[in-house]
Amino acid sequence: MANIQQVAKHAGVSVATVSRVLNDQNTVSSKTRLKVEEAIKELNYEPSMLGRNLRNSESRIVLILIPTISNPFYLEIIKGIENVAISHNYNILLCETDSDPEKENIYFDLVRKKMADGIISMDPAVNVETLKQLAEKYAIIQCSEYGGGIGIPYVTIDNEEASYRAVKHLLQIGHTKIALMNTDEKFLYARERKMGYERALKEHGIEMNNNYIFYTKDLGFENGQQAMKKILNLKQRPTAVFAVSDLLAIGALKEINASGLSVPGDMAVVGFDKIDFSNMTNPTLTTIAQPMYKMGTTAAKMLIEKIRGNKVDSVVLDFELVIRESTAG
Amino acid sequence: MANIQQVAKHAGVSVATVSRVLNDQNTVSSKTRLKVEEAIKELNYEPSMLGRNLRNSESRIVLILIPTISNPFYLEIIKGIENVAISHNYNILLCETDSDPEKENIYFDLVRKKMADGIISMDPAVNVETLKQLAEKYAIIQCSEYGGGIGIPYVTIDNEEASYRAVKHLLQIGHTKIALMNTDEKFLYARERKMGYERALKEHGIEMNNNYIFYTKDLGFENGQQAMKKILNLKQRPTAVFAVSDLLAIGALKEINASGLSVPGDMAVVGFDKIDFSNMTNPTLTTIAQPMYKMGTTAAKMLIEKIRGNKVDSVVLDFELVIRESTAG
DNA sequence: TATGAAAATGTAAACGATTTCATTGTGGAA
DNA sequence: TTCCACAATGAAATCGTTTACATTTTCATA
Structure with missing residues (x-):
């Protein structure tokens, strides 16, 4: 050679x-x-890029931190990041943390050891303290999930408003008993989405009922099934469910179908994210469309600016309520 | 620093x-x-890994080539690769080729320029000529999709046998008019699966009927919907469909439901891959389970051996037929 | 033809580690 | 005490680039 x-x-x-x-x-x-x-x-x-990289003190690699690759929500975002990265001659290292601080640390080490020039974090369970500390020396952007007020630039949507709009839609088509399928409130977005839920109810003169709020450990299909099982067992059964992720909603859908009830006739369902699958279910899922591709490209551009040493500001993008069969009663 | x-x-x-x-x-x-x-x-x-890598003439990065990140089939494989890679101090660069030779070349360049130590290719549309040439100088393993007889080690399942078993299952529960939803026969696995289909039919004294064979351009949900539409319009409508990917099968499922028919009552459906989502549909999908995680770990171990300069042999792994609601008539 | 600015090229020092080979230090045996 | 084997350490080359600075070449102008 x-x-x-x-x-x-x-x-x-x-x-x-x-x-x-x-x-x-x-x-x-x-x-x-x-x-x-x-x-x-x-x-x-x-x-040889090895020689060049050493001389230039750069790796031209950026890290994407996600909790799991299994949630399709991240796919479009990743595509967005990838395209921008490639066009700027960067490559991306996809890092699955499993929300495990130890795995997380392996990846953080990569930037400490100069093997990566920056990080886009999409892990809501990321160790905020470490991240903050890292951000003092290295280029870091938070995407979609962010710890608030820690001074790291982020790109996201207005979660409170999105949730508000989803619930309002259910109210407008006549539902009054609406369950919320949420995740752990240690996550900022979980708190925000609950607030939107509450605001919509209040606006229609409905008091929030804690019996209608369910917390799941993760955002997966099984979690949705389990939560739905509980909801179906309520004596005062709600007529609609708002789930904070499509996978949860799809789990709910499955459970409702399995119990012999029909969607949206007996139970309306709204999800969140607009992952590809939300259009493949039967019935198709009403959901909040996050501008995932745009989030990805935006985050990537921000990161590259940051790597160049420039200051960047956080960005809040628009979302959209997509009404489909699961609420089209 | x-x-x-x-x-x-x-x-x-x-x-x-x-x-x-x-x-x-x-x-x-x-x-x-x-x-x-x-x-x-x-x-x-x-x-600094930059200094170390230059001195050691290695990058400790391996490439995974996939056509698109949107097909969940690859997710488990990737996890398998990742775990083995990490435990051997390698990191993985996920490369989406979109089956575009130009994008492909960007990634090939990464190994030519020493930015990557090896490649695991899962892209069936990969340029075999280039790959072969590259394999003379660099460590390359093919996973799941492989060009036969080009001398690059691969890991796969017996596609012909798997297909045979799937179709045989349909025959055993009484179907005789079975459609095949296949992809372009330029792919080896497509040819193999068709052969399995034919063998099963022959064994039951059924002649293969070309009107029952449909080719789709890709393996996506929409392709399945479109193909199913055609199948439903046949005058001699089949009573079962075997699709060579779960996404195709799920598209078919959706289309059958939309047309008012029921699964498996009016039409049984079998998929291929056992992606996570195949268990979330209504009804759940009968499918061929590929040992995806195992394929990933195997491929990764083979690659690392190859990087070390050792000779490695191809591997054929076991599959399993998973019977679920879509054929449980 | 001599001059000098601008253009083209070269020299050598980085970048930050690893490793070979040479050197020094240590402790036990004679 | 002397010597030797062996352990511990150091000096310097090396991996393959980029680039600041120095040097040479070119060519229009006086």
Whole structure:
């Protein structure tokens, strides 16, 4: 495997000149450029990024931290990040933390050890203290899930308002007994979405009923099934459920179907995220569409700015309520 | 940011000694080791992987090539690869090719330029010629999808047999008019699965009927819907469908439901892959379970062996037929 | 033709680790 | 005490680039 020295010798020039050709510098005469390019061809030379990266003190790799790759919610965001990254000559390392601080630390080490130039964190369970500390020295952006007020730039939607709109939709089509399927309130978005839920109810003169609020440990399909089981067992059974993730909602859907009830006839269901699958279920799912691709591209652009050493501001993007069969009574 | 020189100076030793401490070499006296460790603490030193990688001529990064991140089939495989990789101190770069040779080439360049130590390819549409050429110089393993006979080690299941078993199951529960929803036969697995389909039919004295075979461009949900639409319009309508991917099958499911027919009463459906979502549909999907996690770990171990310069052999893993509601008539 | 600014090229020092080989230090045996 | 084997340490080369600075070349102008 040839290196730049050999190319230089073969072309009869210095390594500096070869490097200039490689980096498209305009200070090379077309004659020598040709010589060099020929040598490169003949030797089948490929510049080593290891050498270049060391010299430039960069890795051109950015980390994406997600709790699990199994939640399709992240897929579109990742695509957005990826496209921007690639067009800026960055590559992405997808890091599944399983919300495990130990795994998390492996990845944090990657930036400490210069193997990564920055991080986009989408893990709501991330250790905020560590992250904050890391952010003092390294480029970090939070995407979709963020610890508030810790001074790290983020991109998100207005969760309170989105939740409000979802619940309001249920109220408008006549529901008054509406259950909330939420996650642990240690997560900011969980608290925000509950607030939106409460505001919508209040606005319609309905008092929030704690018996109608269910907390799940995770955002997965099974969690939705289990929670729905409990809801169906209530003596005062609600007529609608608002779940804070599509996977939860799909679990609910499955459970309702299994119990012989029908959606939306007996029970309306609203999800959150608009993952691909939300359109594949039977019935299709009413949900809040997060602008996932846009979130990804935005976060990536912010990160690259940050890596360049510029200051960046947080961004709040628009969402949309998508009404489909699961509430189209 | 401290470097090894400064640590050496601070500890009053040479850089060689610091490096020895870093790499756990036993030739360091416990006294100096202590001094060095103290200096590392005090200076908050983190060894740079850029320097180390250059010196060692390795990146400790491996590439995973997949056509699209949207097909959940790959998720479990990726997890398997990831776990093995991490435990061997490798990191993985997830590369979405969109089956676009140009994007593919960006990633191939990464290994040519030493930014990656090897590739696990799961892209059936990969440019086999390039891959073959690359495999002469770099470590490459094919996982799940493979170009046959090109001398690159692969891990897969017996697609012909799996398909045979799926169709045989349908025959055994009484179906005789069975449609096949396949993809382009330029893919080896598509040809193999068709052969299995044919063998099962033949064994039951049924001649293969080309009107019952449908080709889709991709393996997505929409492709399944479209193909099912055609199937439902046949005058001699089949009573069962075998789709070569779960996403196709789920699209079919959706279309059957939409047309007012019921599964499995009017139409039985079998998928392939056992993705998570195949258990969330209504009804749940009968499918061929590929040992995805195992495929991932196996491929990763093979790749690491290959990187080390050892010869590795291809592997064929077991599959399983999982019978669920969509055929439980 | 001599001059000098601008353009083209070269030299050598980084970047930050690992490792070979040489050197020094240590302790036990004679 | 002397010597030797072996353990511990250090000096310096190396991995493959980029780039500041120095040097040479070119060429229009006086």
